[in-house]
Amino acid sequence: MAGTRKVNKKKQIQGEPILILPVRHMVIFPNVIFPLSMEDPELIELINEALINRSDVGVFTEMERPDKPYQVYKIGTRASILKMFHLPDGSIRFLIQGSERIRIKKLVQKSPFMVAEVEQVPLKVENTLACEARVRTIRSLLKTLTSQSQAIPQDYYQTISSQRNMAKFADSLASNLEISTREQLKLLDFPSLDKRLEMLLEILNREQKILEISDEIQRRVNSQVNKSQREFILREQMRAIREELGEDEEDEEEDWEAEIEGLRKQIKKSGMPDEVEEVALKELERLEEMSPIAAEYTITRTYVDWLLSLPWSVETPDNMDLDNAKKILDEDHYGLNDVKDRILEFLAIRKLRKQSKGPILCFAGPPGVGKTSLGRSIARAMGRKFVRFSVGGIRDEAEIRGHRRTYIGALPGRIIQMIKEAGTSNPVFMLDEIDKIGSDFRGDPSSALLEALDPQQNRDFVDHYLDVKFDLSRVMFITTCNVLYNIPPALLDRMEVIELPGYITEEKVQIAKQYLIPRQIDENGLKKSQIKFKTGSINHIISEYTDEAGVRNLERELARICRKVARRVAEGQKETTTIAIPDAVEFLGPPRTFQEIAGIKDEIGIATGLAWTQAGGEILFIESTAMNGGKNLMLTGQLGEVMRESAQAALSYIRSHAERYQIDPEFFQKHDVHIHIPSGSVPKDGPSAGATIATSLLSLLSHKPVRFDVAMTGEISLRGRVLPVGGIKEKVLAARRAGINTVILPQKNEKDLLEVPDKIRSRMKFIFVEKLNEVFEHAIRNSQSREKDNRVPKKRRNDREDTEKS
Numbered sequence: 046m047a048g049t050r051k052v053n054k055k056k057q058i059q060g061e062p063i064l065i066l067p068v069r070h071m072v073i074f075p076n077v078i079f080p081l082s083m084e085d086p087e088l089i090e091l092i093n094e095a096l097i098n099r100s101d102v103g104v105f106t107e108m109e110r111p112d113k114p115y116q117v118y119k120i121g122t123r124a125s126i127l128k129m130f131h132l133p134d135g136s137i138r139f140l141i142q143g144s145e146r147i148r149i150k151k152l153v154q155k156s157p158f159m160v161a162e163v164e165q166v167p168l169k170v171e172n173t174l175a176c177e178a179r180v181r182t183i184r185s186l187l188k189t190l191t192s193q194s195q196a197i198p199q200d201y202y203q204t205i206s207s208q209r210n211m212a213k214f215a216d217s218l219a220s221n222l223e224i225s226t227r228e229q230l231k232l233l234d235f236p237s238l239d240k241r242l243e244m245l246l247e248i249l250n251r252e253q254k255i256l257e258i259s260d261e262i263q264r265r266v267n268s269q270v271n272k273s274q275r276e277f278i279l280r281e282q283m284r285a286i287r288e289e290l291g292e293d294e295e296d297e298e299e300d301w302e303a304e305i306e307g308l309r310k311q312i313k314k315s316g317m318p319d320e321v322e323e324v325a326l327k328e329l330e331r332l333e334e335m336s337p338i339a340a341e342y343t344i345t346r347t348y349v350d351w352l353l354s355l356p357w358s359v360e361t362p363d364n365m366d367l368d369n370a371k372k373i374l375d376e377d378h379y380g381l382n383d384v385k386d387r388i389l390e391f392l393a394i395r396k397l398r399k400q401s402k403g404p405i406l407c408f409a410g411p412p413g414v415g416k417t418s419l420g421r422s423i424a425r426a427m428g429r430k431f432v433r434f435s436v437g438g439i440r441d442e443a444e445i446r447g448h449r450r451t452y453i454g455a456l457p458g459r460i461i462q463m464i465k466e467a468g469t470s471n472p473v474f475m476l477d478e479i480d481k482i483g484s485d486f487r488g489d490p491s492s493a494l495l496e497a498l499d500p501q502q503n504r505d506f507v508d509h510y511l512d513v514k515f516d517l518s519r520v521m522f523i524t525t526c527n528v529l530y531n532i533p534p535a536l537l538d539r540m541e542v543i544e545l546p547g548y549i550t551e552e553k554v555q556i557a558k559q560y561l562i563p564r565q566i567d568e569n570g571l572k573k574s575q576i577k578f579k580t581g582s583i584n585h586i587i588s589e590y591t592d593e594a595g596v597r598n599l600e601r602e603l604a605r606i607c608r609k610v611a612r613r614v615a616e617g618q619k620e621t622t623t624i625a626i627p628d629a630v631e632f633l634g635p636p637r638t639f640q641e642i643a644g645i646k647d648e649i650g651i652a653t654g655l656a657w658t659q660a661g662g663e664i665l666f667i668e669s670t671a672m673n674g675g676k677n678l679m680l681t682g683q684l685g686e687v688m689r690e691s692a693q694a695a696l697s698y699i700r701s702h703a704e705r706y707q708i709d710p711e712f713f714q715k716h717d718v719h720i721h722i723p724s725g726s727v728p729k730d731g732p733s734a735g736a737t738i739a740t741s742l743l744s745l746l747s748h749k750p751v752r753f754d755v756a757m758t759g760e761i762s763l764r765g766r767v768l769p770v771g772g773i774k775e776k777v778l779a780a781r782r783a784g785i786n787t788v789i790l791p792q793k794n795e796k797d798l799l800e801v802p803d804k805i806r807s808r809m810k811f812i813f814v815e816k817l818n819e820v821f822e823h824a825i826r827n828s829q830s831r832e833k834d835n836r837v838p839k840k841r842r843n844d845r846e847d848t849e850k851s
Contacts, residue, residue: 063147064095065117065159066124067107072229073122074216075143084136091158092126092137101125103147103163106230117159120166120234123147143216146233168212169237176211179242183218186249193256215241224248305333308349316358321513325352344450351457351511354465360519361469364428365396377422378415379556384408384543388423391521402500407479407524407537410545413595416525417477419545424473429521432463436490437478445493447510457510460497464515471519479536480526491533498522498539547594549778549802550587557583561600569607576610576622578603582629588782589636590629594775606632647750647826654737655758655779655788656729657772662779664756665729667722667737669745674717682722685730691761692720695739698765698817699746706821708746718742733770735761736789739817740824749825756780757789757820765817773797781805787812789820 066088073079083089095102105121122143129139146166154160170176184206205221208214219232219241228248235241312325328349335342364370367389374385391404408416417433424431439445447458456462463474476498482491496502503517524540526532548556562578591598609632610622624632650669655662678696680689696718703710720738722729736759744751758776760768769791778801780788790798792813798806812823 062153062160062162063101063103063123064091065121065149065161066091066095066102066104067117067159068104069107070226072106072220072226072233073104073124073141073143074220074229074233075122075145076213076216077220078127078140078142079220080138080140082136082138087158089137092129092139094158095126096129101144102141103149103161104141104143105149106226109226117149118230119149120230121147121149121163122233123163123165146236166236169239170211171237171239176238176242179239179246180211180214183242183246183249186246186253187218190249190253190256193260211242212238215245218245222248222252305329308332308353311353312349315353317352318357318514318516321352321357324513325349328352348450348510351461351465352513355461355515356464356468356470359469360471361429363392363395363471364426365392367392367396370426373426374422377425377560378419379559380548380552381415381419381545384419384545387541387543388426392427402518405498405500405522405524405540407526407532407540407542408545409526409529409542411527411547411594413593413597414545414547415595416545417475420473420475420523420525423521423523427473427521430467430469430472431475432467432472433475433477434459434463435477436494437481438483439490440483442490442493443509445490445497447508449509450512455510457508458493460506460517461508461511461515464517464520470516471521473521473523476522476524478526479524480528480531491536494536495539498524498536500539546774546800548596549805550584550782551802551804553587553596553599554580554583556596557587557599557603561596561603565600565604565607569604569611571607571611571614574621575614576607576624578624579626582624582626585626585629586633589638590633592638602633645753647753649748649750650741650745652737652741652744652751652824653753653756653785654734655756655776656731656733657775662772662775662777664779664783664785665722665724665734665737667720667734667741669721669738669741670719671712671716671745672719673715676713676715677717679717679719680721681719682724683728684722685728687732688730688734691732691735692738694761694763695735695742698739698761698763699742701763702765703746706743706747712746718745731770732760732768733758733772735759736767736817736820740820743821744825747825749827751824752787752826754785755787755789755824756783756785757824759789759791759794759814759820761817767791767814767817767820769793774800777801777809778805781809786810789814789823791815 068081071079083092091102101123102125103121104124105117105119108116108118123145124141124143127140127142129137131137147163148166149161150164151162152159153162187206205214205217208217215232215238219229222245228244232241232244235244308329309326312322312329315322317325328345332342332345332349335345370392371385371389374388378385387404387406408419410416420433421431436445443458445458445460447461448455457465460474464470464472467474476494479494482494484490497506497517500518503520505514506517507514529537529542557578558580563573566573566576586602587599590602593599606624606629613622622628630636652667654665654667656665678693680692684692699706699708700713703713720741722734736757739761740751740757743749756776758770758773760770762768773790773794774797777788777798780786786808787810789812792815795811795813798811812819814820814823
């Protein structure tokens with residue numbers, strides 16, 4: 046027969062060893078009463094021992110997969126046994142009440158049950174006002190959740206809301222929420238009340254989000270069911286009305302048969318391939334046998350409509366007049382000869398061979414150079430339709446290939462949707478920002494593009510929704526990107542890359558005169574006679590108000606000026622406004638960009654390097670200094686790992702050749718070397734600064750100045766070889782803009798100078814090197830001529846002023 050036993054608690058002395066009661070899949074919190082059951086004889090013996098001694102027990106959560114029996118977490122709760130019941134089957138049930146958080150310090154006994162020395166975990170309240178604010182927010186959330194869901198009983202909300210002690214409020218809430226044991230342990234382990242309340246608030250916010258999503262799903266399902274029921278009721282009412290009027294349903298059947306026959310004729314006339322036509326007719330037969338109120342009817346009818354809406358045999362004839370195509374391309378874009386030549390070559394091949402496949406082009410370049418607008422211009426020159434789809438940020442493969450028809454609301458992928466929008470089977474199809482495509486658990490969209498962008502496979506492209514082949518071989522695909530390294534190699538291999546590296550200042554001036562200014566004059570309601578821009582003012586806007594490889598910001602600044610002039614005209618101004626440099630400053634305010642320019646004298650430890658950025662090229666100064674210390678190398682300026690390794694390689698080379706360069710070997714043992722690259726807020730990386738860093742270090746250690754009128758680039762090896770780098774065109778143009786006319790380049794980069802405009806190349810001197818000692822020979826002055834060389838000749842100073850003005 047079951048028995049009941051009340052317990053009189055004996056006062057426990059702080060620091061005494063305590064019996065350890067392991068529990069599974071639950072966490073006991075202080076100030077909360079829990080009912081527990083025990084069947085294990087060892088644990089029943091432990092409870093009896095506690096009752097005999099009238100002592101507390103330490104309740105600790107047992108690990109889920111313990112290496113040994115009863116292995117527990119370190120954090121737990123001191124608790125007292127309130128009442129115990131003996132059951133007929135030998136097990137016991139008892140009530141237990143937590144009192145305080147404790148942590149195991151040392152295990153004193155393992156058998157027959159665990160005994161441990163524990164320490165109290167004191168409560169920390171860091172910000173009382175913040176805690177009170179969180180408690181109020183939690184109460185408000187609880188009230189909302191109680192009203193929205195039956196999972197939280199009303200009486201529980203009233204009980205917990207009446208608790209005024211914030212610590213007890215948090216423990217009571219944590220013990221009653223349906224959260225994981227791991228989260229409960231985390232709440233128990235927090236000594237800070239602030240953190241406990243903050244975590245409880247996050248959990249309740251999460252529960253509210255889940256509840257909102259569940260409600261939305263339920264509403265959607267109910268809406269679908271209600272729609273079907275409504276259609277059924279309306280059809281039944283129509284049938285009853287016909288019967289009352291004495292009308293026959295034969296007329297409706299005749300209309301239905303006429304509609305099916307009309308669809309059959311459309312399928313025959315659509316020009317579908319035979320296998321697609323067979324699928325369409327089979328679906329039409331299924332449709333004919335269905336009741337219009339059937340759930341499958343709408344799905345099948347939508348599928349047939351999609352098959353009929355695609356341009357299976359509709360094709361836009363290409364404009365084969367090469368002279369006219371070249372004229373259109375020149376009208377829309379300045380320069381970009383490589384792209385224009387490639388388009389004209391494609392048209393020439395189409396003229397000679399009608400069935401040639403569409404090319405897969407990839408325009409790679411910085412923002413604002415005209416990649417997207419170039420696609421529209423190509424379509425206009427070829428006489429084709431143009432469609433554009435930005436794939437940047439897409440993470441779902443179904444966006445490309447569609448959903449299967451088994452899903453509610455399934456649709457074809459964006460490729461098929463855009464083909465339908467174009468209305469032809471051979472549009473110019475632009476996939477914008479292909480380097481920003483993503484992937485997650487829903488699939489990899491870049492893998493789905495592999496078939497569409499492969500000229501050997503896209504003839505048989507299969508969309509998941511259509512589930513039939515569609516020929517994409519006649520489509521001219523153009524993709525755009527800012528950088529190539531983010532594109533998966535398999536996808537990049539399928540495309541013909543054409544790089545648009547950016548415009549030099551002279552090209553930007555011509556683009557502004559021929560395209561941007563006329564467009565902004567028209568968009569702002571002005572006439573050409575009302576505003577004129579001087580070439581010097583355009584140059585000034587480019588150099589002082591924009592910092593880009595393209596012309597997007599330049600057009601923005603020109604638009605600002607046009608708007609201000611438009612306001613003057615609207616206020617009654619009659620005379621023409623001529624924009625000179627002072628006028629540009631008046632309209633646009635003080636200059637907003639800072640262009641690095643070369644120094645005016647040779648200095649020790651400062652070398653001029655060249656860098657490539659997405660906005661074009663830039664010069665950068667590498668500064669070195671030494672101080673008493675212990676052979677440390679310090680690098681500052683937000684340098685990446687590759688650039689740090691280049692600096693280490695440069696220092697190692699110079700140390701290994703100290704005797705050759707007459708450097709005291711003991712210098713490195715007694716001094717620290719510090720290398721800094723200004724513009725510390727801008728991240729920098731890459732190996733191309735190796736030669737510049739080595740030059741700066743040798744100048745510092747040999748006390749010989751570096752020529753201020755020489756810039757350099759090149760990766761270095763520990764053997765002193767100068768290795769080739771990329772971005773030569775942009776770097777050379779950056780040197781020219783900064784007033785530097787002598788550039789040291791790796792020998793193997795000589796071929797890359799062909800990309801530099803002839804008029805720029807003819808005004809500059811290029812020195813090609815293979816070894817670091819050649820770099821030092823051309824970049825570092827001899828100590829005997831240092832004072833002489835530090836003086837800037839008058840002619841050189843005048844040349845520099847002219848360069849800055851231009």
